Amino acid sequence: RHGSNLWRWSAKYTLDIAQTLYEEYKLITYPRTDSRHLPTDMRDSIDELITELSKQDDYSEHCRRLADDGLTNTARNFNDAKVSDHYAVIPTGNNPPANLPAPARQLYDHITRRFLASFHPHATWLDAKRVATKNEQILTAKASTLEVAGWRAVIPKPNSSPEGWGVLAETPCIGEIAAIEVQQKQTKPAPRMKDAGVLSAMENAGKIIDDEEFREAISEKGLGTPATRADHIEKLISHSYIERLKSGGLRATAKGIRLIEVLRRIPVNWLSSPELTGEMESRLSGVQQGTFDSAEYMMEINHKVIAMVESVKGYESDTLYPHDQPLGDCPVCDGKVYEGMLNYHCQHNKRGKGCPFAIWKDSRGRYFDIITATRFLNDGKVDDLHGFVNRSSEEFTASIIRNDDHKLEFLSQGPSKEELSAAEELIGCPTCEGGSIKVTDTHWACDNGACKSKPLARNICKREMQTDEALRYFTEGETELIEDFISKRGKPFTAKLVNRGGRLKFEFPPRQNNGRSNLPQYEVTEGVVGTYSQRGSKVPIIESATHFIAADNDQGIELEIPRTFAKRELLRDECKTLVEQGKVGPLDDFISKKGKPFSAILVLNRSGNVKFRFD
Template identity: 35%
Template sequence: MEIYHHRPEPYWEITATFQLGELSYEGSWQHEKAPKSGEGNSDRKRNRIFERQLLDAIVKRLEQAKDATAVDQSSEQRQRAPIPYDLTSLQKDANSRFGMTAKQALDSAQRLYLNKLLTYPRTDSRHLSKAKMLPELNQMLGQISDDSNYGSIIKQIQSDGAQNINRVFDDSKVTDHHAIIPVSLPTEPLSGTDQKIYDMVVRQFLASLMGPATYSRVERITKVDGDLQFKTTGRVLKVAGWRFAMGDEVGKGQGLQALPKNPQTVTLAKHEVAEKETKAKPRMSEANILARMESCGKEISDEELSDAMRDKGLGTPATRADTIERLIRREYVRRQGKFLQPTPKAIRLVEMLHEVGARGLVSVELTGEMEQKLRSVANGDVSRIDYMKAQRELATSLAEQLRSFSFDDLYEDERNLGAVPGHPKVQVRATPWGYQADLGEDEAFFLWKDLRGHVLQPATIRQLLANEEATTGPIPLPSRHRGQEDHLVNIRLVRMEEADYAKLLAAKKKRLPSRWRLEIVGEREQIAAHAEATAGEDLISTLCTCTKFDDVEIVETDRRYVDRGHVGSTERPVAELPKEVCKRPISRSEAEAYFRDGRTELLSNFISKRNRAFNAILFLKGNGRHGFEFENRSERKGRGKGSS
């Protein structure tokens, strides 16, 4: 619901370029003190300016300033090695890194187990038996040392000696099955998800036996006009440690070229202001959901704390993937790329259970406690009779709440959301399925709660009815195409014309149809403009497939590059790229890289609205449109690999 209630708020960021001879670097302006943290304050980051007056004052001072003082502060950061995978942590990483579903990861791990390449995957332990497995460690490493991908890593472990023995090998934390580790090398090449899962397990196991990684970090604070503060950071891998098992080498990262002196006077070369908007939190991925199920709904990233919450988790590692798939099959959840989105059906169900007072049925904590008590019964800590007595009392209470409620009493607080336009004495009220008002026998007022996958909230209807133009927004509408992000729209309440309503009345069946409906502001104009632009669009040839959107086929037409299903269509395409962007023609090879890789190389000769040439990378956004990414700071003069 945070996404529903979020309203974009404009803000600005200032980036300045500083020079000292051939040395050049950029810094981001930031408040001298970090904003106070608190609920509803997550958008207040240190480098964001929300007040126009403050922005103007800073810009005025920068325009008059020439010199600045830069100070470097160096530090080292140590990152300890991970521990081997259990099923849930493997599923989370596979989803985060490769977009795999929990079921895909489980199925791959199960196939690898049946082929004697991995140990049993349906485990909730991330540890190995010290008594049984530590004496066989050299043999375990020898079984996979012949693979050229892992041989150098194993030699490094043998040279340095296995690390983290007491942390990885712990009999007290091994349950029915130990952590997932490799058993042998495949005799034939693996493909697809199987290869990715096998490689993840091997590298995680080897990394767990290596020392910490050490990063060299430099924070450069450049002050202009005394107290205008700009921050630049550099971070480089100094000691590879366990990161070597993940393919990283010393020197990886983005460093800062050292200053001749510390502090050092530098010149302010230029500054740029970027106007942006706050965004709602991204939807939860399967990795997020699995983590919440494991820790009973709580956000826990630390491995040790996660271990402590395991007894209060929802389900078991073996059942969580099936639970997610079942929710999708029953249309409570919709999969959007690697993100999961609740359907209106699910939102209305949870809303209804809250209204009738049966919150326990959707309480993560209650479910977690029930599963914990079941484990206590299995362990003999709680008697079966006491457990069943408590569950009977809970079930009786919930059943009574569900049986005794009245629909008339459900939305008592939402009876007067506002007057129907033109009818100041007729109030709109909430119902389980929508928003309704009584206008008499000749005209009906009803708005469904489900608007293209978005469930309209009472607060939105209040704003709509309070607005003189009967508009409100923006609200997020889920994309109709898999993998695309939500798009923000404004909505308008409109009353149908007499002729249109007469046609609707003629076709009516049992109930009087609503004369009122919601429309997307500007949608008619957009459809008309798009229809004109695509009228008579001719297909030229196939271009490639688009990796970002499930390998949808991209074709070239006489006007654009677009997915085949939307050639000549007035609907919003899955992905498209104009043949000319900012007065610059886009070639077939550039378009192919754009759809295949999600981005082009750095392209030159774009022309801005101010008729200025600029260079940029075109990248494919989550909504299927193109965006600009300007030259990477790390590639600019004075920035590159290295340490201070």
Template identity: 35%
Template sequence: MGKTLIIAEKPSVASDIAKALGNIKKDGDHFENDQYVISSAVGHLVEIGEPEAEEVKRGKWTFAKLPVVPTHFELKPIEKTADRLKQLTRLIKRKDVTELVNACDAGREGELIFRLIQQHAKAKQPVKRLWLQSMTPTAIRDGFAKLRSDAELQGLADAARSRSEADWLVGINGTRAMTAFNSKSGGFHLTTVGRVQTPTLALMVEREEKIRKFVPRTYFEVHATFDAKAGQYAGRWFDEKFRKGDDEHARAERIFDTPEAKASASARAKAIVLKCLGKPGIVEEESKPTTQAPPLLYDLTSLQREANSRFGFSARTTLSLAQALYEKHKVLTYPRTDARALPEDYVSTVGQTLEQLEETNRYGQFAREIRNKKYVRPANKRVFDNTKISDHFAIIPTLQLPKALNELEEKLYDMVVKRFLAVFYPSAEFQQTTRITRVEGEAFKSEGKVLVNPGWLAVYGKEADTEETGNLTPVAAGEKPKASEVTAKELQTKPPARYTEATLLSAMEGAGKLIDDEELRAAMQEKGLGTPATRASIIEGLILQKYLVREDKVLKPTPQAFSLITLLNGLNVPELTQAELTANWETQLARMEKGEISREKFMAEIAAMAKHIVKQAKGHESDTVPGDFADLATPCPRCGGAMKENYKKFSCTKCDFGFWKILAGRQLSVDEAETLIRDKKIEGLEGFRSKLGRAFNANLRMNDAQEIEFYWDEDEGKVGEGADPVDFSTMEPVGKCPKCGSGVFELESAYICEVAAKKEKPRKCDFRSGRIILQQPIEREQMVKLLTDGKTDLLTKFISTRTKRPFQAFLVIERKKDEVKVGFEFPPREPKAAKAPASKGKAKA
């Protein structure tokens, strides 16, 4: 009798399935009995790419090799998880395995993971689909009783594969075309674009342009202090006839200069002061109860937003912590979710979790109250709702209590547990008071809010105090409080705030709201730009590619970001900068899942789009890219011709004189370029960045050869020594320096000891390690291992500078006398087979 191989997406799910089906023992890396073999992937094990015969290496990304539209897509094992793929392939090829069950996550990505593994292994067995939205034992057994046919999911599989291939085609052709365009004048200027990262960058650039162009407007507010018998209270004047219009800055309480006003804003404000000062007021008051429902459970994006706002954690840090709490400590459920509800059959699991939390000092009283007062109600659709769950449910604590969490893990775990407890509590109850005090016909508003019943806010203890703005001083019936103080305050409107990671995550999640087309907007309603699992890596990728920089808690687009958006707009390829591309894809992919459009039709449109992007880039030169470019008033210093700004340079229209707009990561403004040409120098420029990622200030001058160069005042030292010190106080250390014990921090280009980053002489420490070593990216988690254990995992993408061939190695900490540096340790070679001819200088992988 043949066996059924069940392939889950994650090891934890494979374990849950084995427990639910019963009497299935673990056998090495899988579970097995007489009927079932159960194993899992660890996310994606296979990636798509062009056939090796058609592949073009990075250094040869020229227009002659574009567009790239492969005849077919080949599958390539992901090196990091190659062993897991081999294990699954061996199980699939076992002669006693006669049927496969796709138990990957119930969604598009889960379908793709299984189908690519199936294709790579050349599996011939019939396939059935396990579709789960809940992981309770009952739900798993019910799912196996209702296995779906493979054909039933073909539309979903087509959509999954099409989305993956479309992303590849647009990303590869967009990146190579823009790189080829920017490399025409020499060198290799990698310019990455993508369906998600570039519209995200466009949001950042658009916001920054609004900030740069913002002109503050002066307005006035009138504030009063009223004397009542019971004490004083404050009020603010407002226009009772105010109606919201097109002016985004207009408010009922603001007094602006307007063309139709008979007097200036200042004069009108002062007139109100003179009119009301010392006069009695007539009070009208309304007090009513209000409630505030508890917030929903966390999905990954809301968890990342709040952790960034409360603790300054980056999105990547939050994901890493949540992943550790899930995988290593097993105290949180799967974190890469976009759902904020639980399955409807999870009521009993919630009860068991509360029982566990009752045993803790920190959460025991709240868990006990929830159970004693029966706050957990199956009918509560804010918590239990299958319709609000796609691949995964909300993030909640598991039945296992933590044992040894570090400080950051503890903070995140506490956030999740408190949210889990709070969601079952009643709403918080307030008494909201609004008081209008009219003085000589002018209205002043006062508001008070008193917490009557904390409800869910009790879970947060003292944090509930932030919800209380205080009660108003009481006013007796018929009393007429006197306006003892009335002042006019001169204020200014403020530009839009720069994005933090929290607000950028919100913008990515809600990107679809900005789309005008109703159908496309609906398609993006539940999607946004990226997924909860990928948004952190998108942001980190933009930083790594030098499109964004972190400054304190805000993110700022670099000159390279502005140049890219200018280029894409100038080449008229808006599909690469707007969320509509994702919306359009989601609309078509949803129809594909229903069988309404074919995969072939969709992919033909994507290929046409890739060709259009390349054609637009081929048809322009850097000085013909349209844009909002300036004509300089200062003539060319070489021939006296007119100077003009273009996409990449400030150039003379008659001779070949010109200079780059972007120098050391900083873009020169038109005014700065004018000064440099006119005075042959410009001093006191800020915001340059070294290759290490450090900010520095410098002066620029034009030398006798009419070339632009940096120079510093003599007391500032040589190049780079005028750099502003890095503010490490807002950053999280990766680990301890192996040389001096100080913190090692992650900058744009390197991991560096905070002591080494200082300008002290003599230098007390010099430890640093590049974020990319021989073309191998060194992820933060690997640097953590290096600093903690002295050795990374085996890294497989190093490229030898001598042979240009890839090789594998561990990074290790090497100590020689007073020198501490990062070096290589090579894995042992496999023993040679008997009688095999010796290979010369080539280690087996």
């Protein structure tokens, strides 16, 4: 476990190294033990072992000290009751070969020092605390100095005293404030458990069991055995129930969390709790002591397994997740959103048919619990959401939004402040006061954090963007038509890059006969035509020569309604009715493709398209 704590070794790696020290180099005793004690009949051989170890330069000083002062803690270290099949891991006294690999040497040194330290007396520290008062504020500082080395002579630890601690002239004394430094910090959640933490949690799993009898049965043993615990961790990783981060922290995957969640709902939660092991251990020791019949024990196990398999195979997703409490309204249709096994979905979403809306519990490698999913559904976004993992197994925080297709999307982050301040300037920012557009390795972006312009990636759809294109994008809000983008399916396409309400969009060239170039042009009257509402936000609609359009806005709302339908001009006040009430008409004087006049109602649907309706 120390290997994992001190050196970020995984539990399995540590055990593997220990195994080579035991088998191959014969430098330590059997490592797969959970005892920290030695049998009393080893008392004499320990003296011999210390004599052997004194021949190794690194330990001779400590061995000599033990020989001179005698061994302490012998009553604690030699305890037959706490030794089962194996005793504590100790060195064998053999001399390590010169070619011993570094990790093995490191672990050997650690084991040997722990062994020698365990026979040393206590270390004594002098803790000093100084209290300063100023305007009723009380400030404290502490320092620790080693007074009596004891076992710390073998495993040293430096004194800890704040910078400039020094010596006080007298106590108490008047001092002066030399400098004040203000630091802004944020609270942090508890760090992720590493291998050592999980091993210790498995070892002490009994503590969280309510039933006293079961707790007792497991308290000495924990979950698994010392020989198997590390393998259990690796097994969970290989089945993708947990993953190991670059930091060494272990985190449950969405798959792992879903499994436990379903087991609890079925409910077979005893399968996911240490209670089961506690109960089995308790019965088993009953069998061992002859107070519980072994046939009865086996029968009980049989019943449990049958009952478990029955309930696992008999469950229905609908009964596990009854539609009782909706998360909120469906953004696509008039349905409500409910929790299911794999996702949170619209009530009209029936196995992929009907309304398509769903938020997947496993989105971008992160588990979306019901609280986060509810926030995301109702706000359409979540800022600074922690717990995503990148390809190098590092966790990161990102803001997410629901895009126009109602899918989860990362808000593009752009380069960091540090990157921007180090980067070269392209132009002064046309959008904000005082900012400049900088060129980083990956983006063009304004270095003013408050600026509304959005970063432009230097590589978009497998195409290197050119400086003059970036210039146009930032100064005019759009590029010219660019021909050689490559789509995700590998097909080349042509588009303009447009900054729409702060979001980067592709705008495709108009198709023949349907494009705006063929639409009649009208005079543009300034001012607001009407107000368009979408997702609870409102934007003013204004005129362009060919369309009624949503004015620039930072909610990302877009709307384009042609000013001409079937050769008939849509008038300004008709458009106002259309955007504000969702329909207008019946209107007369439309001309069909065959040249015949007709009447129809114009309807504006939820995706912003206008359709004819005849009733």
